[in-house]
Amino acid sequence: MLLKHVRWQRNNCSRLAENLIIQAIRKRLRKKLRLREFQEMGFHVDFKVDIPANSEVEDAFFDKLFDFVDERELSIGGNMSNFYVSRGERNSTTDADREALSHWLQQQPEVSAVRVWPLDDTWHGPFKWL
Structure with a gap:
């Protein structure tokens, strides 16, 4: 005892x-x-694109995506259908950013099966693959 x-x-x-x-x-x-008041938040995005690879349609779609991301002053990193979204210069993304990107992707005819993950700590996780 x-x-x-x-x-x-x-x-x-x-x-x-x-x-x-x-x-x-x-x-x-x-x-x-980057702890407490200096914590930076971001989120993962998964989606499926129903267009042939290496086509002009694919280039046009990703140009539109990059323009949308630039307008909201966001940064993305990853591959063509799975990436992480953050905001540079020690700032955090918000739920409004998540909702806007999710809504924009769902409006695109080339995109199916959109999944936008909840906000998580950009530097310390937890990350979705752990």
């Missing part, structure tokens, strides 16, 4: 110590590590 109590105290103390350490991190370090 005593051993169980000691383990319980040690686990709770380590969690308490961890929280105190995070609280004690100076603002400069929180900014460098």
